[in-house]
Amino acid sequence: MASNRQKKNPPKADDNVVPLIKGRRATSYDVARLAGVSQSAVSRCFKPGSSISEKMRKRVMKAAKEVEYQPNAIARGLITQRSNLVAVLVSGRLNLYYPEALFKITEELSTAGLQALLFTVESEDDAESVIEQAWQFQVDGVISASHMSQAQYDLLRKRQIPVVFFNRYFADHPNTVVYCDPSEQIDALAEQLAELGHKRAALIAGPVDNMVSRERARMTREALTRSGLEIVAEAEGDFSYESGASGLQDIKRAGAHPTVIICINDMMAMGCMDEARSVLGLKVPSDLSIVSFDGMGMSQFSSYELTTIRQPIGRMSEAAVKMITDRVDDPEQSHEKRVFQGAVIPGGSIARAPT
Amino acid sequence: MASNRQKKNPPKADDNVVPLIKGRRATSYDVARLAGVSQSAVSRCFKPGSSISEKMRKRVMKAAKEVEYQPNAIARGLITQRSNLVAVLVSGRLNLYYPEALFKITEELSTAGLQALLFTVESEDDAESVIEQAWQFQVDGVISASHMSQAQYDLLRKRQIPVVFFNRYFADHPNTVVYCDPSEQIDALAEQLAELGHKRAALIAGPVDNMVSRERARMTREALTRSGLEIVAEAEGDFSYESGASGLQDIKRAGAHPTVIICINDMMAMGCMDEARSVLGLKVPSDLSIVSFDGMGMSQFSSYELTTIRQPIGRMSEAAVKMITDRVDDPEQSHEKRVFQGAVIPGGSIARAPT
DNA sequence: ATTCAGTTTGCATTCGAATGCAATAATGCT
DNA sequence: AGCATTATTGCATTCGAATGCAAACTGAAT
Numbered sequence: 001m002a003s004n005r006q007k008k009n010p011p012k013a014d015d016n017v018v019p020l021i022k023g024r025r026a027t028s029y030d031v032a033r034l035a036g037v038s039q040s041a042v043s044r045c046f047k048p049g050s051s052i053s054e055k056m057r058k059r060v061m062k063a064a065k066e067v068e069y070q071p072n073a074i075a076r077g078l079i080t081q082r083s084n085l086v087a088v089l090v091s092g093r094l095n096l097y098y099p100e101a102l103f104k105i106t107e108e109l110s111t112a113g114l115q116a117l118l119f120t121v122e123s124e125d126d127a128e129s130v131i132e133q134a135w136q137f138q139v140d141g142v143i144s145a146s147h148m149s150q151a152q153y154d155l156l157r158k159r160q161i162p163v164v165f166f167n168r169y170f171a172d173h174p175n176t177v178v179y180c181d182p183s184e185q186i187d188a189l190a191e192q193l194a195e196l197g198h199k200r201a202a203l204i205a206g207p208v209d210n211m212v213s214r215e216r217a218r219m220t221r222e223a224l225t226r227s228g229l230e231i232v233a234e235a236e237g238d239f240s241y242e243s244g245a246s247g248l249q250d251i252k253r254a255g256a257h258p259t260v261i262i263c264i265n266d267m268m269a270m271g272c273m274d275e276a277r278s279v280l281g282l283k284v285p286s287d288l289s290i291v292s293f294d295g296m297g298m299s300q301f302s303s304y305e306l307t308t309i310r311q312p313i314g315r316m317s318e319a320a321v322k323m324i325t326d327r328v329d330d331p332e333q334s335h336e337k338r339v340f341q342g343a344v345i346p347g348g349s350i351a352r353a354p355t
Numbered sequence: 356m357a358s359n360r361q362k363k364n365p366p367k368a369d370d371n372v373v374p375l376i377k378g379r380r381a382t383s384y385d386v387a388r389l390a391g392v393s394q395s396a397v398s399r400c401f402k403p404g405s406s407i408s409e410k411m412r413k414r415v416m417k418a419a420k421e422v423e424y425q426p427n428a429i430a431r432g433l434i435t436q437r438s439n440l441v442a443v444l445v446s447g448r449l450n451l452y453y454p455e456a457l458f459k460i461t462e463e464l465s466t467a468g469l470q471a472l473l474f475t476v477e478s479e480d481d482a483e484s485v486i487e488q489a490w491q492f493q494v495d496g497v498i499s500a501s502h503m504s505q506a507q508y509d510l511l512r513k514r515q516i517p518v519v520f521f522n523r524y525f526a527d528h529p530n531t532v533v534y535c536d537p538s539e540q541i542d543a544l545a546e547q548l549a550e551l552g553h554k555r556a557a558l559i560a561g562p563v564d565n566m567v568s569r570e571r572a573r574m575t576r577e578a579l580t581r582s583g584l585e586i587v588a589e590a591e592g593d594f595s596y597e598s599g600a601s602g603l604q605d606i607k608r609a610g611a612h613p614t615v616i617i618c619i620n621d622m623m624a625m626g627c628m629d630e631a632r633s634v635l636g637l638k639v640p641s642d643l644s645i646v647s648f649d650g651m652g653m654s655q656f657s658s659y660e661l662t663t664i665r666q667p668i669g670r671m672s673e674a675a676v677k678m679i680t681d682r683v684d685d686p687e688q689s690h691e692k693r694v695f696q697g698a699v700i701p702g703g704s705i706a707r708a709p710t
Numbered sequence: 711a712t713t714c715a716g717t718t719t720g721c722a723t724t725c726g727a728a729t730g731c732a733a734t735a736a737t738g739c740t
Numbered sequence: 741a742g743c744a745t746t747a748t749t750g751c752a753t754t755c756g757a758a759t760g761c762a763a764a765c766t767g768a769a770t
Contacts, residue, residue: 027755039758051717052719073493074492078427078727079724080757088473099454115473119461270656271656302633383726383728393749395752399748406747408749426726429726429727432727435729
């Protein structure tokens with residue numbers, strides 16, 4: 001191969017008649033040989049901003065097209081120390097809401113010239129191995145919408161890999177994060193519930209090890225109390241439809257009689273609503289009002305029409321990608337929190353409290 | 356660097372006191388130097404099945420652990436001509452059913468030592484650029500659950516990249532594919548509908564450019580006719596909830612009065628059911644029966660409880676991954692179709708025809 | 711024609727791991 | 741011990757593109 005490389009200044013085109021492609025994909029050397037230029041010239045043609053004459057560019061591009069040359073991103077990654085790969089960590093089962101974000105993030109990454117390397121994380125052990133995998137693949141950054149321990153995060157930081165958290169974060173530690181703050185909206189809803197005559201509320205919370213879930217629950221408790229509603233019962237779910245249903249059962253079994261239930265996410269609210277209607281025979285919203293968080297597409301299906309607090313998933317995804325690209329380009333970039341406002345979707349799942 | 360590499364046979368450990376890590380991640384050379392062995396030895400330690408003594412392995416592993424060495428998958432990919440990356444193509448918006456498959460596929464790939472490089476494809480143009488992207492990243496294979504033209508497929512084949520279609524395929528061309536054949540189930544359901552006294556059916560089909568959609572529609576027409584039901588109307592949807600609702604409206608507007616509607620997927624069935632109940636004031640199933648395809652999780656929420664034909668997504672995902680790994684390991688492997696049986700989920704959306 | 715600045719181009723090296731080959735060490739066998 | 745095998749190990753090269761540096765070229769000004 002070394003002897004095939006051009007020797008003296010003006011390498012002649014086609015001075016080597018070895019067929020360019022025999023099974024093997026074309027490399028920059030193949031293109032160089034075909035165009036009668038050096039490999040460096042080919043490389044420069046594919047790197048925007050390089051010093052190259054128009055004549056040379058045309059010549060190279062013609063040859064490149066001829067053999068369908070596309071630069072090898074793997075080889076490029078090795079020399080530039082940039083893989084253009086971003087690990088995207090999602091938890092598969094938990095929340096059917098995230099696919100929307102995942103697709104959006106993937107698209108945005110792609111327009112930024114980056115590719116999403118997808119990892120599903122179900123447990124902390126998963127996270128462990130996922131981080132090692134990502135590290136092996138030299139990912140330029142990590143967008144995490146799944147659980148990650150402090151130690152795992154620290155490991156990534158130590159390895160100088162930028163991390164952006166999507167809807168989760170460590171409260172007592174600086175980190176880069178995008179999330180949604182629904183406090184104003186839950187305040188407004190609590191106020192509205194009070195005006196509708198509600199006095200007794202119940203809460204179906206999410207897993208306590210989940211930051212977003214905890215925060216939503218905390219805000220809800222505060223908002224309800226502030227508006228003069230009593231929280232007569234609490235149940236803990238796991239974000240799933242089933243746990244919304246069983247959460248309602250738990251509340252009833254505890255002997256509580258709330259007139260409104262706040263669910264920490266839409267999925268549980270749907271489970272709760274279905275259980276109320278089909279098992280307990282309650283009418284929603286006339287017998288029981290339901291409020292929730294997320295604003296996922298399904299929540300507005302006419303069987304549900306939830307009154308919920310929407311997260312602006314699209315803008316949050318854009319922000320997450322922007323934040324990761326900024327940090328890939330400049331690793332010194334400081335931490336940043338981007339907090340989006342929620343928005344109430346009025347829905348039809350709340351009404352005046354039954355008398 | 357060349358002068359740092361060990362010169363003669365037994366290279367002494369630590370004969371070079373340059374700090375191993377100064378910002379830079381450890382390489383096999385760093386480990387080799389620390390352990391006092393050659394780089395090849397380190398490489399062999401991380402390749403299962405290599406000729407290496409136990410003593411050497413321990414020594415290397417100790418050094419590797421010390422500097423947290425993990426082989427660089429990018430560099431490995433360059434030399435082995437294997438990226439261990441598989442492109443997974445999904446269409447983002449269309450079908451909320453695929454996330455389940457996507458996560459499953461990702462997990463399965465991961466246990467096979469492969470990583471999923473995620474691409475969203477909305478249009479044929481997208482597919483074009485996605486294929487080029489995937490090619491640049493030297494993916495070892497492609498799993499496509501999205502649209503792809505014959506020309507695009509041919510391009511991938513020409514480039515010797517194995518492709519597995521997930522629930523789509525080209526009928527008149529050999530290719531490797533996993534899909535679900537619901538013909539027996541739809542026959543059984545048609546039979547059951549006839550026994551329940553149904554005579555007039557309507558069909559809400561999917562996009563005609565979608566193979567699965569076309570096939571389901573075809574089978575449905577055949578099954579219904581065979582069982583003596585007349586198809587009094589057909590509407591075409593796009594798999595979305597909204598198009599299920601508008602499909603029903605189209606049917607009604609055409610003046611048809613079916614007693615049962617077959618929807619080509621669950622999502623449209625839910626839209627159709629909600630529209631029937633909340634807008635047309637019909638009772639499902641007593642006034643109108645509904646049948647569909649997919650068996651996605653939501654379809655069994657108690658607001659819907661669809662009678663639907665489930666695809667075994669889990670097993671299909673496993674099969675897809677198995678098929679792609681087989682073909683990555685042996686590119687000569689011939690084409691294969693793996694067809695899974697559907698399964699009827701009885702649900703509660705069909706009943707005796709109203710008189 | 712000469713000089714000089716500015717552009718283009720090519721050369722040689724680099725990234726990090728894998729591997730064929732040859733050298734060496736370890737082991738078995740007589 | 742002596743010789744033949746076999747198992748380990750190291751050496752040198754390779755994968756494909758990017759890039760610092762120097763050589764060559766361009767054009768303009770003198």
